[in-house]
Structures are given as structure tokens and as C-alpha cells.
Amino acid sequence: MSSIGRLLRVSILGESHGTCVGALVDGCPAGLPLEEADLAADLARRRAGAPGTTARIEPDVPRIASGVFEGRTTGAPILILIGNEAARPADYEGLSRTPRPGHADLAARLKYGGHADPRGGGHFSGRLTAALVAAGAIARRLIEPVEISARVTQAGGDADAHAAARAAADDRDSIGGIVECTARNVPAGLGGPLFDGVEPLLAHALLSIPGIKGIEFGAGFAAVRMRGSEHNDAITGAGGRTATNHAGGANGGITNGNPLVFRVAVRPAASIGRPQAPVALSTGAGAVVTIGGRHDACIALRVPVVAEAVTAIVLADLMLIEGRLARVLSRKEGSK
Numbered sequence: 001m002s003s004i005g006r007l008l009r010v011s012i013l014g015e016s017h018g019t020c021v022g023a024l025v026d027g028c029p030a031g032l033p034l035e036e037a038d039l040a041a042d043l044a045r046r047r048a049g050a051p052g053t054t055a056r057i058e059p060d061v062p063r064i065a066s067g068v069f070e071g072r073t074t075g076a077p078i079l080i081l082i083g084n085e086a087a088r089p090a091d092y093e094g095l096s097r098t099p100r101p102g103h104a105d106l107a108a109r110l111k112y113g114g115h116a117d118p119r120g121g122g123h124f125s126g127r128l129t130a131a132l133v134a135a136g137a138i139a140r141r142l143i144e145p146v147e148i149s150a151r152v153t154q155a156g157g158d159a160d161a162h163a164a165a166r167a168a169a170d171d172r173d174s175i176g177g178i179v180e181c182t183a184r185n186v187p188a189g190l191g192g193p194l195f196d197g198v199e200p201l202l203a204h205a206l207l208s209i210p211g212i213k214g215i216e217f218g219a220g221f222a223a224v225r226m227r228g229s230e231h232n233d234a235i236t237g238a239g240g241r242t243a244t245n246h247a248g249g250a251n252g253g254i255t256n257g258n259p260l261v262f263r264v265a266v267r268p269a270a271s272i273g274r275p276q277a278p279v280a281l282s283t284g285a286g287a288v289v290t291i292g293g294r295h296d297a298c299i300a301l302r303v304p305v306v307a308e309a310v311t312a313i314v315l316a317d318l319m320l321i322e323g324r325l326a327r328v329l330s331r332k333e334g335s336k
């Protein structure tokens with residue numbers, strides 16, 4: 001399913017080269033000031049344009065089609081639509097016959113009996129993350145003063161992510177990368193044991209971003225080389241603050257008053273400009289094909305704002321569940 005969340009339910013819709021992508025945000029409390037311009041800054045951060053990102057530049061002008069009246073949320077579902085103005089479906093005409101190796105083309109074809117939209121990955125495209133970012137911009141406003149920021153720490157093993165991305169693009173190839181995300185001012189007590197832990201909920205949501213292949217919290221995989229004496233975070237105050245943050249902000253699935261810190265692994269894009277030999281479905285034979293279209297040589301460069309949005313959505317849902325939204329939404333004058 002393309003929906004996530006319990007009290008704040010976010011559904012993502014659309015296809016890469018269809019008319020639009022969009023998000024339906026249900027469960028947002030009434031009274032939150034919201035207009036289309038509030039979504040613009042995050043959408044601009046996701047937009048392509050840097051070397052190593054796709055040549056497909058979408059204006060990403062969001063339209064709030066429901067759920068907002070006189071500049072405030074009404075409590076009804078909020079529908080955000082973002083047009084695909086720079087779509088070029090003709091670039092993908094051969095794809096239903098020769099699915100791209102490494103992309104979702106063939107898996108979707110097998111699952112949906114050939115009915116899935118094959119144009120540029122259809123519903124499986126990274127284009128859908130524009131809708132996630134728009135929904136996340138609403139969640140971010142809800143959870144203030146929680147602050148979420150993410151950055152690329154390396155791409156293709158190189159600390160200079162932009163140079164590495166440029167080199168990969170020049171080589172008509174793609175590279176992966178690591179994105180580190182930190183959420184500050186997160187109240188202690190969000191999440192719970194086992195399946196409703198803050199880490200499993202974040203992992204579920206973050207691994208749902210197309211192309212994300214791994215996640216680690218705090219010291220993460222490096223913890224296997226540490227001793228307990230080194231890994232234990234010394235508690236410095238009754239509020240749960242610790243001297244170090246190897247746990248990454250949660251113990252037992254419950255936020256502990258420290259920043260949430262995690263890193264996601266972003267794969268290299270499947271669509272590369274080098275000749276490949278995908279199987280031609282009609283004949284079963286390998287045919288050398290060069291994938292057309294416009295693609296990201298380094299997806300990781302575009303992921304930070306997406307990871308922030310997804311984190312905000314998960315935290316907003318948890319804060320609604322725990323009754324922990326700090327932001328006071330005023331009642332309309334004259335209403336009782």
C-alpha cells in the first residue's frame with residue numbers, strides 16, 4: 001500500500017509521467033496555518049539541477065485541493081496535487097518490452113500482470129517523493145519545535161559528494177551515498193516496545209523511500225566493534241540526557257530525550273547511460289540497450305529533504321498518538 005501512519009495517515013499517489021503526483025494527509029488537526037507557499041521551500045530543496053542530478057526540472061508548484069479554509073487546516077483530509085509539467089513519456093516507450101535491470105519495471109510487471117504504468121518507473125519512481133516532501137512540510141509545522149536536518153556524508157565512498165556525482169555522470173554511470181539525519185528537541189517517551197518502537201517505525205518509513213537500502217541508528221553497525229563500556233551512553237540528567245549518543249536517541253524503542261540520529265544507505269540509480277543487456281520479454285534474449293530518459297547519477301544528493309519529510313511524518317504521528325504536540329492550535333474567534 002502507498003499509505004502510512006495511524007492518527008496522521010499519509011497516502012501517496014501518482015506516476016512519474018502521468019498527469020501529477022500527490023499526497024492525501026488525513027488526521028491533521030484543525031487550525032494549523034497552511035498555504036501552498038509553506039510547501040515551496042522543501043520542494044525547492046528536492047528539485048534537481050545540481051551536477052549529477054537529473055536534467056528533468058519540474059516546477060513543483062503544489063495545489064492544496066482540499067482540507068484548508070481561510071488559510072488554516074479544517075480537520076478534513078488535505079489533498080495536495082503537484083503537476084508533472086516536464087513529463088516525457090515517449091522516452092520510455094520500449095520499457096514494457098525490455099525492463100531496466102535493477103529498477104522496479106519487471107517486478108511491477110510480474111505483480112500487476114502488465115498493467116503497471118511503465119513510464120519512468122510509474123508509481124515506483126523517485127518523482128513520488130515530491131509528494132512525500134509536501135506532506136512532510138505539513139508534519140514539520142505540526143511538530144515544532146522539533147527540528148530535523150539531514151545531509152549527505154559521502155557519495156560513492158567520497159566525502160566530496162558533488163565531485164563524485166559529477167564524475168559518475170561524466171562516466172554515464174551512477175553512485176550511491178549515505179545520508180545522515182538528526183532530529184533535535186524530540187520529547188522523551190515517544191514510541192514503545194517491539195513493533196511500535198520509534199526505530200522500527202522510522203525504519204519502515206525510511207526504507208519505503210525508493211532506492212533506500214539500509215538504515216542504522218546511533219553508532220549503528222560500528223557498535224559491533226565497540227565494547228559495552230564504550231558504547232553505553234553515560235546518563236547526565238534525570239531528563240535522560242547522555243554524554244554520548246551511541247544509542248541514537250532511543251532505548252527500548254522509546255525516545256530518551258537525546259537527538260534522534262540515523263543514517264540511510266542510498267543505492268546507485270538503476271538507470272545508467274551505459275549499454276546494458278536487459279532481457280527482451282518477447283524473445284527472452286538479451287539485447288544491448290542504452291536507457292534513455294533523464295536520470296539522477298547520484299540519488300543521494302536529493303534524499304536529505306525526503307528523509308527529513310518522512311521523519312517528520314513518523315514523529316507527527318507518534319506525537320499525536322502520545323498527545324505530545326507542543327504547538328497550540330487556536331480556536332477560531334467566536335467558536336466555542
Ligand SMILES: Cc1cc2nc3c(=O)[nH]c(=O)nc-3n(C[C@H](O)[C@H](O)[C@H](O)COP(=O)(O)O)c2cc1C
Binds near residue numbers: 124
Ligand atoms: C529523489 C529520488 C530520485 C530518483 N531518481 C532515480 C533516477 O533518476 N533513476 C533511477 O533509476 N532511479 C531513481 N530513483 C530510485 C528508484 O525510484 C528506485 O531505485 C526504484 O523505484 C526501485 O526501488 P528500489 O531501489 O527501492 O528497489 C530515485 C529515488 C529518489 C528517492
